[in-house]
Amino acid sequence: MSEQPHLRSTRFRAEREADWQRLENLVALAEQSGIRSLTLVEAQSLAGLYRKAATGLSVARDISLDRSLRDYLESLVARAFLAVYAPRENVSGVVVRFFVSSGPRAMRECALSVAMAFFALFLGAILAYLLYLEDTAWFYTFIPGDLAGNRTPDASTETLRSTLFDGDISMAGQLGAFAAYLFSHNTRVALFAFALGVFACVPSFILTMYNGLILGAFFGLFAERGLGYELFGWLSIHGVTELSAIAIAAGGGFQMGRAVLFPGVLSRKDALRASARPAAKLAVIAALMLFVAGLLEGFARQLVQDTELRLLIGWGIGALWLAWFTLGGRRSSS
Structure with missing residues (x-):
């Protein structure tokens, strides 16, 4: 019984890890070059993957998955939120x-x-x-x-x-x-x-x-x-x-x-x-x-x-x- 949370987390990660990795790559690109550097398809994917990751985080909290997985998802969702809803603009762009x-x-x-x-x-x-x-x-x-x-x-x-x-x-x-x-x-x-x-x-x-x-x-x-x-x-x-x-x-x-x-x-x-x-x-x-x-x-x-x-x-x-x-x-x- 002590292994069930670990197995549950492993299965949960395996089913969604590809999407998380894609989201992480898109977020890193947006953080490095700005949201405007993304193509239309990439921007749409970023928004969709963010919503899926946020839903996954909510599920992870409900079923009490292991702490390290929840910490990872919380960090990823927070970064994705900033990339989607609060795109950064450099000083020259503001001016x-x-x-x-x-x-x-x-x-x-x-x-x-x-x-x-x-x-x-x-x-x-x-x-x-x-x-x-x-x-x-x-x-x-x-x-x-x-x-x-x-x-x-x-x-x-x-x-x-x-x-x-x-x-x-x-x-x-x-x-x-x-x-x-x-x-x-x-x-x-x-x-x-x-x-x-x-x-x-x-x-x-x-x-x-x-x-x-x-x-x-x-x-x-x-x-x-x-x-x-x-x-x-x-x-x-x-x-x-x-x-x-x-x-x-x-x-x-x-x-x-x-x-x-x-x-x-x-x-x-x-x-x-x-x-x-x-x-x-x-x-x-x-x-x-x-x-x-x-x-x-x-x-x-x-x-x-x-x-x-x-x-x-x-x-x-x-x-x-x-x-x-x-x-x-x-x-x-x-």
């Missing part, structure tokens, strides 16, 4: 898929939230511009002294002009460090706008609007001196990308905040979880755009002194971003 499809699709999915962020930005800019025209003292309310530098209502028109067209471009060696600083600073602003959105959108709205207030106060100052067009070009070369990045990061925060405020048929926890995935992709896009904006601000804005060329570069790059957001991933999603 390519993000740029080709998932990134722009997330932008389109969160279009309303991003529009809310742009509304907050432009609302602040318009409000500050109108208030400055009413009373120049508002400039000091919206803009800290260390940020304004010598660009204040007390500065002469020539001083303001010189801040837009600095002819000294011999400091190219320092521009890389400047670009790195801008990237770090703007990333912090964007991350705050993204992270605070979950609190019912209000903090992100205020932060994004405040960035607009700074922009509007500066534009009011320069426009009053007849330098509005020049400032527009000076800002465009990097601001189209930079301000869009901040608005997109805030849009990711708004997406999560809207899920908290309006969860629909889902619980707030489930709604927040569902919104977090596209929102996180917006944060990645914003970080990428801020990196590009840092390079543009640290290099191109100082090296390019022609206003029309600044406009062409800034809005040309903006058009490329817009084309990616609107057209990317449409073929693969159809």
Whole structure:
């Protein structure tokens, strides 16, 4: 009688061992080269053999076969499960898929939230511009002294002009460090706008609007001196990308905040979880755009002194971003 479990296990293994070996070979191939390396027949065989092995494991547990056989089957079934239902993708595949499809699709999915962020930005800019025209003292309310530098209502028109067209471009060696600083600073602003959105959108709205207030106060100052067009070009070369990045990061925060405020048929926890995935992709896009904006601000804005060329570069790059957001991933999603 003591040999019966052993004999039962031997017979059980003999009847199924060929299928297990085939499954093990297919799993090893999927683990080594990826699930996409399998042919259609091999993929179908993998799924069918996995189900048979899972059934065999259930039988082995029910009839109390020897422990070593059950351990082997548990390991094989677990590996096969990962190969069938959780295929691995290398880093390059994830990056390519993000740029080709998932990134722009997330932008389109969160279009309303991003529009809310742009509304907050432009609302602040318009409000500050109108208030400055009413009373120049508002400039000091919206803009800290260390940020304004010598660009204040007390500065002469020539001083303001010189801040837009600095002819000294011999400091190219320092521009890389400047670009790195801008990237770090703007990333912090964007991350705050993204992270605070979950609190019912209000903090992100205020932060994004405040960035607009700074922009509007500066534009009011320069426009009053007849330098509005020049400032527009000076800002465009990097601001189209930079301000869009901040608005997109805030849009990711708004997406999560809207899920908290309006969860629909889902619980707030489930709604927040569902919104977090596209929102996180917006944060990645914003970080990428801020990196590009840092390079543009640290290099191109100082090296390019022609206003029309600044406009062409800034809005040309903006058009490329817009084309990616609107057209990317449409073929693969159809």
